[in-house]
Amino acid sequence: MRTALLRSVETALRRGSSSSHFLLRPFSSGSLPDRKVAILGAAGGIGQPLSLLLKLNPLVSSLSLYDIAGTPGVAADVSHINTRAEVAGYAGEDQLGKALEGSDVVIIPAGVPRKPGMTRDDLFNINAGIVKSLATAIAKYCPNALVNMISNPVNSTVPIAAEVFKKAGTYDEKKLFGVTTLDVLRAKTFYAAKAKVPVEEVNVPVVGGHAGITILPLFSQATPASNSLSHEDIKALTKRTQDGGTEVVEAKAGKGSATLSMAYAGAIFAEACLKGLNGVPDIIECSFVQSNITELPFFASKVRLGKNGVEEVLGLGPLSDFEKQGLESLKSELKSSIEKGIKFANEN
Numbered sequence: 001m002r003t004a005l006l007r008s009v010e011t012a013l014r015r016g017s018s019s020s021h022f023l024l025r026p027f028s029s030g031s032l033p034d035r036k037v038a039i040l041g042a043a044g045g046i047g048q049p050l051s052l053l054l055k056l057n058p059l060v061s062s063l064s065l066y067d068i069a070g071t072p073g074v075a076a077d078v079s080h081i082n083t084r085a086e087v088a089g090y091a092g093e094d095q096l097g098k099a100l101e102g103s104d105v106v107i108i109p110a111g112v113p114r115k116p117g118m119t120r121d122d123l124f125n126i127n128a129g130i131v132k133s134l135a136t137a138i139a140k141y142c143p144n145a146l147v148n149m150i151s152n153p154v155n156s157t158v159p160i161a162a163e164v165f166k167k168a169g170t171y172d173e174k175k176l177f178g179v180t181t182l183d184v185l186r187a188k189t190f191y192a193a194k195a196k197v198p199v200e201e202v203n204v205p206v207v208g209g210h211a212g213i214t215i216l217p218l219f220s221q222a223t224p225a226s227n228s229l230s231h232e233d234i235k236a237l238t239k240r241t242q243d244g245g246t247e248v249v250e251a252k253a254g255k256g257s258a259t260l261s262m263a264y265a266g267a268i269f270a271e272a273c274l275k276g277l278n279g280v281p282d283i284i285e286c287s288f289v290q291s292n293i294t295e296l297p298f299f300a301s302k303v304r305l306g307k308n309g310v311e312e313v314l315g316l317g318p319l320s321d322f323e324k325q326g327l328e329s330l331k332s333e334l335k336s337s338i339e340k341g342i343k344f345a346n347e348n
């Protein structure tokens, strides 16, 4: 028999709040809807910890782990954890259809990561083709799924997927997301340390794209507000957020890029998508989506998530002069990365 406590936990889970945390909380999956999540690239540096985090999430009833190799081991391993999600591992292209069929959310961390000295755009030649073939399969096997794109360069891989979906006749701009959550986590972490405020209370929107100067944290809108930060502090925080990925790439010295923090960020964003699908109100996250809040066709900003994916692309809000300058400076790089993705999808 379910106790009042369990019932209230269930209600809280369904209603949720974007800040409630899925780790270590008691749950009963009794009346939660079934949700299948597929991870493409599940045997990789991000894919493995992301598989673990989603196995811990009671909103997931079926966890489908796909990679070109290595997934049976990852699947067997996480499947022993005594949580709701049933886990299946699929390896090799001939199993991709089965891995995708019936998915509500597909997360894509498939592709190569950076080494020191490389930009994210240097990954384009390899990752563009990988993303194109995975998007083609999504259009065929689960055209209604919400797609969470992690593979870099996100500023180009999201437009590639959009073009593939358009050609297949399945494109729904509400369902395609570039995952920029790690930029938000970094902005929150760095701001909290500098402003000396409790990190768990901090919110900072990050807009633009996901590479270098296209990453634009809006510290003028950070909460709790701080009046102890100078303009030089804000400039330094902005630069550190923009270079956060490179900081990790250099520290890993040739052994890849952010994997653990990215898995956490990917799990947060996937959970937000699932809550939206489940009808939880007021789920707001930053994401790189089709947008008309600037003249660019894709742009990261706060979005409200709902039963069909993006319910509303939220505006930028008031910007400081420094942020207005940052916004103008990022546009040409972001525009050419988007155009590069569109061109690739249409010519290959």
Ligand SMILES: NC(=O)c1ccc[n+]([C@@H]2O[C@H](COP(=O)([O-])OP(=O)(O)OC[C@H]3O[C@@H](n4cnc5c(N)ncnc54)[C@H](O)[C@@H]3O)[C@@H](O)[C@H]2O)c1
Residues within 6 Å of the ligand: 040, 041, 042, 043, 044, 045, 046, 047, 066, 067, 068, 069, 109, 110, 111, 112, 113, 114, 123, 127, 130, 134, 149, 150, 151, 152, 153, 154, 179, 180, 181, 182, 183, 210, 256, 257, 258, 259, 262
């Ligand atoms: N969006 C972000 O904020 C963010 C953050 C960190 C990393 N990334 C990007 O995520 C990607 C993955 O990073 P990683 O560290 O996990 O790399 P990794 O090399 O450790 O893992 C990538 C995995 O993708 C798999 N893969 C390759 N081709 C595939 C295909 N066709 N189908 C399915 N799987 C395929 C590989 O077998 C491997 O297991 C990189 O492009 C990286 O730049 C993005």
Ligand SMILES: O=C(O)C[C@H](O)C(=O)O
Residues within 6 Å of the ligand: 113, 114, 120, 152, 182, 244, 245, 246, 248, 249, 257, 258
């Ligand atoms: O920096 C990278 O190459 C990986 C990722 O985009 C990140 O921001 O950590």
